[in-house]
Amino acid sequence: KAGVTQTPRYLIKTRGQQVTLSCSPISGHRSVSWYQQTPGQGLQFLFEYFSETQRNKGNFPGRFSGRQFSNSRSEMNVSTLELGDSALYLCASSLGTNPITDTQYFGPGTRLTVL
Amino acid sequence: TQLLEQSPQFLSIQEGENLTVYCNSSSVFSSLQWYRQEPGEGPVLLVTVVTGGEVKKLKRLTFQFGDARKDSSLHITAAQPGDTGLYLCAGRGGSNYKLTFGKGTLLTVNP
Numbered sequence: 001k002a003g004v005t006q007t008p009r010y011l012i013k014t015r016g017q018q019v020t021l022s023c024s025p026i027s028g029h030r031s032v033s034w035y036q037q038t039p040g041q042g043l044q045f046l047f048e049y050f051s052e053t054q055r056n057k058g059n060f061p062g063r064f065s066g067r068q069f070s071n072s073r074s075e076m077n078v079s080t081l082e083l084g085d086s087a088l089y090l091c092a093s094s095l096g097t098n099p100i101t102d103t104q105y106f107g108p109g110t111r112l113t114v115l
Numbered sequence: 116t117q118l119l120e121q122s123p124q125f126l127s128i129q130e131g132e133n134l135t136v137y138c139n140s141s142s143v144f145s146s147l148q149w150y151r152q153e154p155g156e157g158p159v160l161l162v163t164v165v166t167g168g169e170v171k172k173l174k175r176l177t178f179q180f181g182d183a184r185k186d187s188s189l190h191i192t193a194a195q196p197g198d199t200g201l202y203l204c205a206g207r208g209g210s211n212y213k214l215t216f217g218k219g220t221l222l223t224v225n226p
Contacts, residue, residue: 004157033214042218043158043203056211090157099212100145101165106157 004107023091031096138204
């Protein structure tokens, strides 16, 4: 079956702009998580959505927000972009039924560059 | 806040050598996972360990979860160039089972 897809793959924005990233999970998966990956901080958890509700949230400012639609597709929005927001944004989907052993399947990521 | 420290950060070895990557924390985790990430791709799950002291083998890779469920190791025997990549450990813990990642070990296996 098809894997996790993320669009766009690459994005260049300028400071102050906003951006929306999209993630389509594996069919049947109800949980979608978002991560930010940078060379300095590694992979950091942004938030998780399950059945259209935010179930978990990381330690990021309110400029980072997300939502999930009834078909489990998810979007992530970053407003008022800063240079430090340049990163690889990864989306991962899972069944979402067992928080201890759930397997997350990652998409290829969206590379965001803020100039 | 739960933290996972991985060591070493970088590792460059010759084909055929053995290596061990470590993942340590002061926190207890309900489960610990190891991923491998290649350039331009997302991480791919290699293994999940749940029980303290658990050992799992995946061909030439051996994963161990510490008895106290605070640390883990990944051992690769007779490394091959195809093992090259970023190895990440990630633990689930706390009341909400958030997944916390280590910063990774970048492994290069030279032919």
